[in-house]
Amino acid sequence: MDYFNYRDGHLYAEDLAVKELAEEFGTPLYVYSRATLERHFQAYDQPLQGHPHLICYAVKANSNLAVLNVLARLGAGFDIVSQGELERVLAAGGDPARVVFSGVGKQVNEIRRALSVGIKCFNVESLPELERIDSVAESMGVIAPISIRVNPDVDPQTHPYISTGLKANKFGIAFDEAPAVYQRAASLSHLKIVGVDCHIGSQITQLAPFLDALERLLVLVEQLKEQGIQLQHLDLGGGLGVTYDQENPPSPSDYAKAVIERLGQTDYELIFEPGRSIAANAGLLITRVEYLKQGEEKNFAIIDAAMNDLLRPALYDAWQAIVPVEPPKPGALPARWDLVGPVCETGDFLGKDRQLALLPGDLLAVRSAGAYGFAMASNYNTRNRPAEVMVDGAHRQLVRQRESYEQQMAGEQLLSR
Numbered sequence: 117m118d119y120f121n122y123r124d125g126h127l128y129a130e131d132l133a134v135k136e137l138a139e140e141f142g143t144p145l146y147v148y149s150r151a152t153l154e155r156h157f158q159a160y161d162q163p164l165q166g167h168p169h170l171i172c173y174a175v176k177a178n179s180n181l182a183v184l185n186v187l188a189r190l191g192a193g194f195d196i197v198s199q200g201e202l203e204r205v206l207a208a209g210g211d212p213a214r215v216v217f218s219g220v221g222k223q224v225n226e227i228r229r230a231l232s233v234g235i236k237c238f239n240v241e242s243l244p245e246l247e248r249i250d251s252v253a254e255s256m257g258v259i260a261p262i263s264i265r266v267n268p269d270v271d272p273q274t275h276p277y278i279s280t281g282l283k284a285n286k287f288g289i290a291f292d293e294a295p296a297v298y299q300r301a302a303s304l305s306h307l308k309i310v311g312v313d314c315h316i317g318s319q320i321t322q323l324a325p326f327l328d329a330l331e332r333l334l335v336l337v338e339q340l341k342e343q344g345i346q347l348q349h350l351d352l353g354g355g356l357g358v359t360y361d362q363e364n365p366p367s368p369s370d371y372a373k374a375v376i377e378r379l380g381q382t383d384y385e386l387i388f389e390p391g392r393s394i395a396a397n398a399g400l401l402i403t404r405v406e407y408l409k410q411g412e413e414k415n416f417a418i419i420d421a422a423m424n425d426l427l428r429p430a431l432y433d434a435w436q437a438i439v440p441v442e443p444p445k446p447g448a449l450p451a452r453w454d455l456v457g458p459v460c461e462t463g464d465f466l467g468k469d470r471q472l473a474l475l476p477g478d479l480l481a482v483r484s485a486g487a488y489g490f491a492m493a494s495n496y497n498t499r500n501r502p503a504e505v506m507v508d509g510a511h512r513q514l515v516r517q518r519e520s521y522e523q524q525m526a527g528e529q530l531l532s533r
């Protein structure tokens with residue numbers, strides 16, 4: 117459920133006409149809805165009231181400071197994978213004590229920074245990382261809270277590029293090796309074991325893989341208890357899918373309730389790391405048609421947004437709805453259009469074979485663009501990354517200026533000799 121709706125054929129973001137936002141801020145433009153972000157966060161948070169829990173929003177999905185700030189104000193925690201994400205969380209007013217640090221390649225300086233601000237825990241993905249965290253903590257004279265990310269080897273039935281919990285994936289520690297890694301952790305002097313973690317993939321549209329992973333974690337938790345290792349939290353990762361097209365994923369509430377039902381009354385703090393299910397449908401990418409090229413085999417609408425602005429279609433062949441911002445103008449050409457950007461790559465498309473009535477100058481909105489949209493944008497073809505706007509009822513705020521060419525070149529130098 118989001119707050120992007122039509123009124124008399126005009127697309128609105130909450131109470132503001134998208135056309136006016138495009139005119140005010142230019143295109144391409146990312147537009148986010150605060151009410152939608154809040155609703156999605158609450159959909160996880162509410163059913164868990166009365167149960168110890170923390171919703172750690174996965175910053176990688178959308179790391180705009182305003183987005184992080186909306187969630188921080190709701191009491192969110194954050195799942196980070198780099199120091200850059202940590203700095204953003206801190207700048208956005210996030211509480212470091214609610215930060216979990218995932219990722220397979222944590223560097224010494226990142227570990228040091230995370231320890232110095234006092235994060236909740238490291239989700240450790242390998243034995244050498246465990247040892248590195250222990251030695252950095254020792255050098256600082258502190259104790260590092262850790263959780264082991266185990267790889268439960270369940271098939272999330274999603275795109276192969278975004279499944280992470282299979283034996284063949286680089287993430288986490290193999291389920292069968294986990295007890296030995298916990299024993300090693302228990303033997304290291306500057307670590308404190310606080311939990312167990314898994315994350316099996318992204319855009320998962322069924323409950324079964326999550327519940328299978330939970331069963332695996334519970335087996336491990338029992339095994340550890342017998343060995344005298346008592347955990348405080350269970351982190352089930354992120355990965356809940358959203359509706360881009362015909363998918364019908366369980367809602368965050370249904371997911372949270374199913375987990376509570378399986379666990380019954382327990383003292384374990386439950387952690388979730390949702391990214392996409394919070395941010396995707398809270399964002400639009402607005403773009404304008406530059407040129408129309410009708411050919412014998414294909415009709416191309418050349419738009420001002422490209423794969424550098426929204427990579428998902430080019431990278432995963434992902435489908436996202438592309439809808440008109442206004443009713444068709446007189447003389448608009450109805451056809452099946454390939455919506456392609458200005459970037460010099462055949463893979464530069466945002467949508468193919470879309471039935472639309474278009475004229476040059478028309479505005480279009482790519483839906484479900486709030487997650488892995490701007491966050492994956494680049495300067496390829498030396499294009500400036502888009503501006504971002506947050507809508508809140510009838511109020512709008514530019515939350516990131518369109519990049520300038522000067523900003524892109526800042527820090528580069530001509531040869532001095």
Ligand SMILES: Cc1ncc(COP(=O)(O)O)c(C=O)c1O
Pocket residue numbers: 174177195218219280315317318319353354355356389390391392393
């Ligand atoms: C460790 C971890 N947690 C959370 C997420 C967020 O996933 P999603 O956006 O699918 O909820 C990811 C990305 O897949 C991840 O790698």
Ligand SMILES: N[C@@H](CCCC[NH3+])C(=O)O
Pocket residue numbers: 176278318319428487488
């Ligand atoms: N970037 C991916 C998801 C990757 C999830 C991160 N582990 C997407 O757009 O679908």
